Amino acid sequence: MAEVKIAAEIRTEFGKGVARRTRVAGKVPGIVYGHGADTVHVTLPGHELMMALKTANALISLDIEGRNELVIPKAVQRNALKGHIEHVDLLAVKRGEKVAVEVAVHTEGELAPGSNLLENVLNTITVEAEATHIPEAVTVSIAGLDAGASVLAKDIPLPSGTTLVTDADAVVIQVLAAQAEEPAGEETEAAEGAEA
Template sequence: MSEVRIAAESRTVFGKGAARKIRRANKVPAVLYGHGIDPKHLSLPGHEVLLALRTPNVLIRLEGDGVDELALPKGVQRDPIKGFVEHVDLLLVKRGEKVTVEIPVTTVGDVHSDGLLDQQLVQVAVEAEATHIPTGVEVNVEGLTVGTAITAAQLQLPQGATLVAGPETVILQVIAKPVEAAEEAAEGEVAVAAAEGETAEASAE
């Protein structure tokens, strides 16, 4: 995983008023903690933080104002309406150390036409080196039939990552379609077949 470099400024004034002032300047209040250090209160450029957080488990290199550290976002507060970042908690990490993170679980392919995919977890907890956090894990669901379930233990994790979630945790399963949906699908298939038959007859005439 590549590092995103972000300029950091130390801040010594706290409270809601000070935080609002920082945000009005298009910056984000942040706290850096971990490894037994006293928490460092920082101010970060808002736009750069917003862009960085688009990448899950992004590794941030904080630079400037006496700070030169690697960190992982561990808590992000956003405005519930506008969505902009209001505050970030950052965990100090060192190269080579292991961290526990949640990575996205994505699927490829389509399950059997008789079933519906029920994905119960969109993220799974793993342990990996702080500087080599996988971007996610992919599950091929092509042709899976009703009753099939994929557990955490069955995930093909990227090299260097180990499972933290319980191995029996169900990630996804294939369930039967509701009766109405199955009937509609069958009617659609009949209609298509009938249309194809009419087209064939017209061509023969």
């Protein structure tokens, strides 16, 4: 995963009014924490941050007024209506350090013939990986699965150096049999027969 470089400024003013003015100026308030160090309040450029966060578990090389810090996003607050970023929590990491993160589960292939339904019980699983080698997603094949089949967390192939944190027996995907609906005409005839 490529590092994204973003310059940040230390934030010394706090409160809703200050945060609102920061966002109006096209910037996003955030915090950097981890490794037992004091929390650092920062302001980040909104557009650059938004582009970086398009990649899940983005690795960001943060330049905080001349001091370089490697971080990954841990919590992103977005505006419910407009979707823009309102605040971000960044976790400081070191090269070679392992971190637990959630990764998306993608499927590939076609189910067995028939009208079966695929249910994603879990859209993400938690894995532990080196901070500089976090997978963007994991892919599982559903080719040929029939009604009643399920894929457990332990069945999902993980990249080298990545270990599963989610319960190994947790159901991630299951295949359900589609419920057949009775034609409307038969219901009407049955109701008329009961009235007679």
